[in-house]
Amino acid sequence: MKYSLVKIVLFSSLFLFIMTSCRKESTVSDFVNPNSRVCTTYASQFEAVWQGMDQGYVFWGHDTVNWDERYRTFKPVFDSFDHASYVSQAAYQQAYTDLFEGLLDHHLFGIFYAPGNNGKFAMVSPGVNEYEHTTYSGAEMEKELDALQKRSDLVKYIGYDATINYTYGISIPGTHFALIKGKNAGEMIAYFRFTGFSLSELLQYRYVLPSYVFAPIKAFYGTDEGYGITPKGYANNDSVVGIIIDLRGNGGGSTADLQPFIGSLAQQHSVVGYTRVKDGFGRLDYSPWAEYMVYCPSNHLLKEKPVVALVDINSVSCAELATMLIKGLPQGKVIGERTYGAIGALLPNSTYSHDLFYSGCMGDYTMYEYYRQYIGEGVDYLVQHVYRSEYKGKYPFYIYTSTFNMVDKDYNQVEGVGVKPDIEVLFNRNRLWNEGLDIQLERALRYIKTGR
Amino acid sequence: MKKNFLLLLTFLALGFGLTAQTSTPQMQQTAGEESDVFSPVGRWTLGVDAGLVFNTLDAGTAYMKNYTYMPRLSFSYGFNLRYQPYKWLALRTGLYYIPKDYVLMQVDSITINDKIEVFARGEMAQNGYLNVPFMADLSIGKKVRYHLFLGGYMGYWLNGSRSGGALPLMSVRDSYEYSEPYTFDKSRDNRFDAGLTYGLGISIPCSKRVGIDVNMHWYYGLTDLQKRLSRQHNPQYNTSFLLLVGATYTL
Known part of the structure; x- marks a missing residue:
């Protein structure tokens, strides 16, 4: 028995030794943070981009693109670039366009640069491709505002055109306020339109810029300090029976901006939806869903009244979050077209985004900053005078993509599909241009007047 | 491989240790003594045991700085059944509920507008498994018997929950807390569980049929918790140490 026992123990130990080697080897040691990855060839740039997206893209849970298939298709293409005597700008652009084609993220925007005698530059934006293939026409703000100002039932109009802002060297959104007659005598409908969610930033300049810049905001909210809606604001006026927030364009x-300018239209805090980030290297490794709450400031709409969000395919990102918030209000309604579908919030700085949440924007952030700074000079200037000297020998890239995967209150995926209106009214260019009639605004007014 | 080599040495040493013990004069008397005491040879023994489980998730973290998987202590219980064809060998199986929990911590800092912001979050992952071990139970000893268990196990990932939270990070994210059941994703989660088991134990007889067991088991998972979804894959494995105390009854 003694020798049997020894044999069994030895055999078992050997068996265990062999079996414990059966765990699959992890490949994570090969993973490199795309923010710090240095690429020196076309192929290594492709590898970094592919791996960064594989790990940090937040929509793999919903996206239908086969990312492994894309690897098998495009790895040989980029390999061949390294062995080719000449790579054309068109071929470089096409390779990246096709690599990203069809991805769901409508924020997604990528910049890629390959040095060389002429410097290859590629830019992708798959969401724009989807937008261009929709049947939605979008709006023409200038004509719509023109139609608004010519209305016979217009009581008051205060507008500030964003185009003037270049005088001051800061980015200022256009803001427009109007009072339109309601159904019954003495009743009014308050209308507020703004072209971008940078109102809080704008209000920081209220001691520098002339007061007329802030007049539309002050008229609607009763304050130009960004504290929500005070009792002095027309939105809180008893004669105002309904509100239209025009988010088209x-x-x-x-x-x-959401809390003071949209959250104040509610009487309590609003859960707009749920967000999650990546939580590991796996494509489907996610953090749990966390409530995305917009708080209601103490200065808010005192009396519940119908609030309509007017939207179109050009309502993007934060405008879509605002739409979701208004849609969730007890008396909220969304009228117009579907929105663009770029809803996942993001942090453009890749250090904040990918280094902290391991999802979202990745790559060389300075590349994006240069892009924003010099794109006005044209792509040729950017490539020949900025990137060429700055990135000599390097193959940098920057990908602007959502840090947070967001769904609506009912956990419906909204990225890439946008927020659907409660009442769909498609943009009608002919009636706007020929009759001066904004049928989307007309429908919003009808809803407030009739409740239908 | 280094770990496996050390493991092999440990078992070899253990094997020789047992050999040395079995060669002592006292152990030569076992055949004669079997007639004096109740012998489990050729009999079935039922047991229940419960105790602590210390689980670790083995997964690479690569460039995810300050991202740490920490082990967690939980409570396990179950029953076992063994058949003893020889005095020195029994075949053992059972059914155990084993929580294979772990804690994920991420503590980091970033500088935003020249201000250092601390980013911290933590998550406790609780994963309940039903495991069925199949083990050879090699034992020596006179009254008090010393056991070496070798074998494998199969199981099923029964349930799970996630709870945790994060500190606020400027305007980037509010603080949040959560505690919710884990939602299994068929395309991601591999709920089949299998691996190796081995361990050591002591059994102390209290009467002819009743005894007390103190066992230490090591469950070494060989099945990845996740299905392979990408050509780049980071496998995740559970490794659990169990310290169980129980009672046995020989039929």
């Missing part, structure tokens, strides 16, 4: 901006 609103390109989004800072979520800091």
